[in-house]
Amino acid sequence: MNTEILDKISNALNTKFPGAVDSAELPYDFPVFTVKTSQVHDILRFLKEDQDLNFHFLTDLTGLQTADEKQLAVVYHLHNMPKNIRVRIKSFFDIQKPEVPTATDLWPAANWMERETYDFFGIRFTGHPNLKRILNVDEMDIFPMRKEYPLEDQTRDDKEDKMFGR
Amino acid sequence: MAKDIIKKTKLEVAKSPDGLEGPGFFATKVDEAIGLARANSLWPLPFATSCCGIEFMATMGSHYDLARFGMERLSFSPRQADLLMVMGTIAKKMGPTLRQVYEQMAEPRWVLSVGACASSGGIFDTYSVLQGIDRIIPVDVYVPGCPPRPEQIIDGILKIQELAKNESGRRRHSAEYKDLMNSYGIE
Numbered sequence: 001m002n003t004e005i006l007d008k009i010s011n012a013l014n015t016k017f018p019g020a021v022d023s024a025e026l027p028y029d030f031p032v033f034t035v036k037t038s039q040v041h042d043i044l045r046f047l048k049e050d051q052d053l054n055f056h057f058l059t060d061l062t063g064l065q066t067a068d069e070k071q072l073a074v075v076y077h078l079h080n081m082p083k084n085i086r087v088r089i090k091s092f093f094d095i096q097k098p099e100v101p102t103a104t105d106l107w108p109a110a111n112w113m114e115r116e117t118y119d120f121f122g123i124r125f126t127g128h129p130n131l132k133r134i135l136n137v138d139e140m141d142i143f144p145m146r147k148e149y150p151l152e153d154q155t156r157d158d159k160e161d162k163m164f165g166r
Numbered sequence: 167m168a169k170d171i172i173k174k175t176k177l178e179v180a181k182s183p184d185g186l187e188g189p190g191f192f193a194t195k196v197d198e199a200i201g202l203a204r205a206n207s208l209w210p211l212p213f214a215t216s217c218c219g220i221e222f223m224a225t226m227g228s229h230y231d232l233a234r235f236g237m238e239r240l241s242f243s244p245r246q247a248d249l250l251m252v253m254g255t256i257a258k259k260m261g262p263t264l265r266q267v268y269e270q271m272a273e274p275r276w277v278l279s280v281g282a283c284a285s286s287g288g289i290f291d292t293y294s295v296l297q298g299i300d301r302i303i304p305v306d307v308y309v310p311g312c313p314p315r316p317e318q319i320i321d322g323i324l325k326i327q328e329l330a331k332n333e334s335g336r337r338r339h340s341a342e343y344k345d346l347m348n349s350y351g352i353e
Contacts, residue, residue, distance in 0.1 A: 137294075153287065
């Protein structure tokens with residue numbers, strides 16, 4: 001059943017945005033599309049406004065960093081509630097230039113989600129009305145979820161690194 | 167039935183301090199009398215952030231009643247509170263708020279740090295959690311546990327009561343106390 005959904009969305013995207021979709025997969029029965037960052041905003045608008053696909057609900061917007069630490073990605077989870085179809089859109093880009101167009105004009109919920117993604121990964125969302133840190137301390141100058149930064153608090157001097165797995 | 171329970175219940179009145187007693191008068195030290203009054207009528211400010219706050223709610227409930235130790239009246243305004251009970255994880259973003267609450271309390275004030283997170287950051291050795299509230303405010307009693315059982319929270323409160331009862335009236339004006347406050351940057 002899900003392969004039909006995957007094919008349907010895949011065909012719609014490929015006809016409207018040729019060359020934008022890098023891959024279409026079905027891990028654990030979940031349709032996942034990897035698209036080019038230059039067209040991700042238009043693809044999201046199409047997925048939202050198309051009467052047939054109707055992905056009107058943005059469930060989640062988050063970021064990730066690849067294992068080789070060279071790329072960042074933005075991950076969008078969209079949901080079509082009447083037909084209960086979910087899709088994940090991923091878009092990878094170079095860590096030296098982390099800029100993605102904002103999705104706040106499509107879904108107001110993306111506002112805080114993008115702020116959180118900026119706070120933790122440093123991904124700048126161009127066109128965001130208020131892109132500043134949301135969960136961490138305002139004066140923080142690192143992006144904690146990137147792999148180069150350790151989880152542990154660096155001001156502690158009483159814990160031995162070996163014994164406490166730091 | 168009720169009469170049996172009433173007969174079995176041992177009611178204890180607060181033990182009066184040593185002093186000279188006579189017909190119609192009782193002479194004791196001012197410090198001891200004030201200490202007794204303060205210890206048995208502390209007004210706590212429950213700064214409950216996470217799981218330890220739930221344990222505190224259980225402690226305030228009827229089963230582990232905290233009101234029998236004089237803490238009937240909780241105060242959420244620091245201006246009217248004696249005891250700041252910090253219960254739960256304090257994030258670094260919350261630090262300035264906690265400090266402001268502490269600075270708004272009037273002397274004499276005590277701080278009880280309940281749980282592992284408030285005492286030392288607990289299990290959360292991370293970039294976002296303050297590794298112990300004693301980095302920003304002076305603490306009197308630490309209650310370890312994750313979370314500590316209500317009996318342990320009561321134990322911590324009894325220790326605060328011991329501190330309040332035996333505190334010298336000059337303590338808050340002494341040089342040692344001033345040095346402690348200066349080390350935290352609090353006037």
